[in-house]
Every structure is written in structure tokens, then in C-alpha cells.
Amino acid sequence: MRKNIVAGNWKMNKTLQEGIALAKEIKASLSGKTPKCEVIVGTPFIHLASVCEELKDSVIAVAAENCADKPSGAYTGEVSAAMVASTGAKYCIIGHSERRTYYGETYEILRLKVRLALENGLRPIFCIGETKDERQAGRQNDVVQAQLEGSVFDLAADEFGKIVLAYEPVWAIGTGLTATSDQAQEMHAFIRSLITKKYGKELSEDTSILYGGSCNPSNAKELFAKPDVDGGLIGGASLKAGDFVAIIDSF
Ligand code: PGA
Numbered sequence: 246m247r248k249n250i251v252a253g254n255w256k257m258n259k260t261l262q263e264g265i266a267l268a269k270e271i272k273a274s275l276s277g278k279t280p281k282c283e284v285i286v287g288t289p290f291i292h293l294a295s296v297c298e299e300l301k302d303s304v305i306a307v308a309a310e311n312c313a314d315k316p317s318g319a320y321t322g323e324v325s326a327a328m329v330a331s332t333g334a335k336y337c338i339i340g341h342s343e344r345r346t347y348y349g350e351t352y353e354i355l356r357l358k359v360r361l362a363l364e365n366g367l368r369p370i371f372c373i374g375e376t377k378d379e380r381q382a383g384r385q386n387d388v389v390q391a392q393l394e395g396s397v398f399d400l401a402a403d404e405f406g407k408i409v410l411a412y413e414p415v416w417a418i419g420t421g422l423t424a425t426s427d428q429a430q431e432m433h434a435f436i437r438s439l440i441t442k443k444y445g446k447e448l449s450e451d452t453s454i455l456y457g458g459s460c461n462p463s464n465a466k467e468l469f470a471k472p473d474v475d476g477g478l479i480g481g482a483s484l485k486a487g488d489f490v491a492i493i494d495s496f
Contacts (some may be wrong), residue, residue: 247453249282249469250409250476252370253483254310254338254457257289264292265299267436272303280304281496282476286340286483287370290324296386297333308336308370311344314357326358326365338369342374342397342415352395359397363404370409370478371397372457375437377416385414386435388470393439402444410454411478412436417458419480426467426474429456433473461492469495 259267272327275284285288286307289297297307328437336425340355340360350358355371362369373392375385389412397408412432417424424432433454440449456468457478476496482488 247451247475249335250285250455250494251280251282251489252285252287252336252338252455252476252478253489254308254341254411254478255289255292255482255483256310256343256481258484259289260302261292261295265295266325267484268296268299268305269427271489272300272305273485275304275493278325282493284493285336285370287478288335291331291333292333293329301333306336307332307334308338309334309367309484310338310461311342312337312339312358312362312367313322314354314361314400316361326361326367327361328332330365330367335368336370336409337362337390338370338372338411340372340392342413343420345379346415346416352392353394353494356399358494359400359408363400363407368409369397370411372411372413372478374413374415374418374458380416381413388434388437390439397440398443400482402448404447405440405444406451408452408453410436412454413457413478417459419459421459423459423464423468424456426464426471429468429474430471433471437473452463458491462488462495465492465495 285306307330312326344350375388453475460477461482
């Protein structure tokens, strides 16, 4: 049975002290509760070790937002998957559209990152999604299929089984424009059908597919009620403990 997941993506927000304070607040708001989903916070590299320490006795897991496409060595400024894993983080967001667009991350770079994350025991949260122009041209399915084929569909089934997918239409990220729950369901069902074709029904039924893009406390419940939407990857609304916990409570 696949897991429901609510994952925060803090992006490039919060100083170290502010990040620790936010982690503490989320932990306090969830204490004594048993969330009906797995809870993850995705933080900048610099926060990982401290946030992992802060959350070590909680139900909340920690994700990095990226990792290098090289295992180690002379790559000034980069952070490897092994380094991420050594902080206690369990997940790594890979292929976010901001990385693809602003940092030129190609299918091949992302393929390498996914592999390095897996080799180091991290579960990738692999992001896919079309731009506004691509949707207006009716190409969203082709785009998402190419992103999967380009970076993750050559994994062995047991490796693919460790991946969480996040469908994030680029036109909905940070724009306040959410995909309707029907648009999300339609795409998630399409993604699941691709996984079925590639890896079979059992694995596709076990794969968690999150929705991301202006998900907030007022639309989460309707989105998460769709049969193929297994939770959310939350940007802006994960920066306020109250909103993030309200989204978790939507399950
Ligand atoms: P948003 O970002 O919730 O602020 O739209 C989502 C994401 O980029 O993961």
C-alpha cells in the first residue's frame, strides 16, 4: 500500500536560526498527534544537520532540496548525496522545475543525481511537470512522460520502488494558480498508467505521487481526496507551521 505524504519545500528561505525555530514549531504542533500521512520537511543544505537533530525523536523526516551529480571530489560549492545522508536526512528532492529552469539541470544530470541519492540510501522525491505553454499546446502528457523516461524509467524495479514522484505543473508553482483537483487527478492517473506499463500494476499501485503547486490549507483536502493524489509537495505554505500542519490535517 502506498503512503500518503505531505512534504515541505522551504526553497531558499529561512536563516539557520529561523529554520530551527520553524522545525521546532512544526514538531510542537504535531506532538501528541498521529498524522494520517508521512511528514517530511525539505530544507536548505545548511539547515539539514541541525533540523535532523531537532526532529530526531519526532514523526517528521527531513529532505534535502538537491544533491550533486558527482559522488565527491573537486566540485567547489557542491554537496554530495553521501554528505546529505550523513546529516540524517532520508529524502532528497530532485528535478524541481526551479533547478531545471534556473540551473540547467538536464534529464541526464537528474538521472545521475537520482542514482547517487539511491546509492547513498536517500529516497528521491522526483519532480515532474509541464510549463504553461506546454499545457496550452496540449503537450503536458508528452512532457511528463519524457521527464520520467529521461531520468528514472531505466531504474531497476526495486530501485524505482524507492522513489516518490511529485507532479508540479510549473504554471501552478508559487503563482496562486492551483491545478483543479480534476486536472491533478487526470495527470496522476496518467503517470500511474505509465508506471504500470513500465513496472507493472503492483509497483504502480505502491508509488506515492504527490501534487505540488500552490497547495494550501483551503485546497489540500479536495486535492488529497482524489484517488491518485497521495499528498503534496508544499512550497510557500510550508513556511508557516500553522498552514503546514493544517495541510497535514487535511488527511
Ligand atoms: P508552492 O511551491 O507551494 O509555493 O507553489 C511548490 C513547490 O515548488 O514545490
